[in-house]
Amino acid sequence: MRRVALPLGAGGLVLGGCAKSPLGYLDSAGPAAHEIAALGWGLLAMSVVVALVVGGLLLGALWRPRAAIAPGALVRANDATPIRWILFGCGVSSVLLLVAAVWTLVAVRNVTRPAAAGLVIDVTGHQWWWEVHYRSEQPSRQFTTANEFVIPVGVLVQVNLRSADVIHSFWVPKLAGKTDAIPGVDNVARIQADRPGVYRGQCTEFCGKQHANMAFFVRAVPPADFQAWWSTQLADARADIHAAGAAVFLAKCAACHAVRGLPAGGIVGPDLSHFGARSTIGAGELDNTMHNLAAWITDPQAIKPATLMPNPDLTPSQVAAVTTFLEDLK
Ligand code: CUA
16 A cells, blocks of 8 residues: 555645646636636546556456466357456446546536626737736726736636737636637636736747747736726826936837827837836746846847847947836836
8 A cells, every 4th residue: 555655645746736836727716717626636536546446457467367278178258257347347437438528518617607707808919928908988097008917806807818910828727727819709718816816827829939938927916906006007107207218218119119108109019008017028038127128128039039029229328228217117
């Protein structure tokens, strides 16, 4: 028994470690994710039991002493015992597969069932970043951000998914399953977080050279904090504080990037209003620090090859000015 317990214990440790990793779906934090994690554990348990039983029977058969057959003796071809074992094995397999299939279908129905959402946001996949738009009845309270967004804890969030170019897939493993973002198709994902935290998301459909660097982060906060965050997002940038950096931004960056409060409305690249409050640069590519941002602005193609951002050809002093300006957009 001890020989079996050791590998199982090690397996448990490995699975526990996976669950705690940022993309570990077994450590679920929302209703849809709980359903998927339970199904995952259930199918794993069934598979382990089947593997142990089949392995045990195989070993038993290998070690079983064979009846000696006398030379010249006739072996009966119509012995029903082997047939009975085959029927028994097929029967057990069928029942287990049926249970797995029904459980899977019920789980899929539960996680895709339409439900009244407390918040609706629009998420668009781009090569290789995520555009996030918050709707409001009042146009002045709408805003757009990128790659990092906030949701209120305990509220079902409907994510309307679209793609600006190729097929991407939206996945926050701890909150819900995967949903594709397909050009020309309106898809819906539903996410809900039970507890505050930062949940990492990842594009999970191969979408080109930087598919792996298409991460995003969902921060779940108490509803009051969510309203405060929303109000913060509506604030305009103070261009007067870093006039030199703002001037470089308007001259060199504003054709592609928007910053709220400036005459900068580019929609090709991510909206950079409140960029300084984000934790990463380039959809999870680099930590958001002054040093990394300066390196990114100097040569984005070296850091994220094939990104649509061209090298902007700035002097070192222009890079420093625009870096300071962007990092101060909290
Ligand atoms: Cu977008 Cu992979």
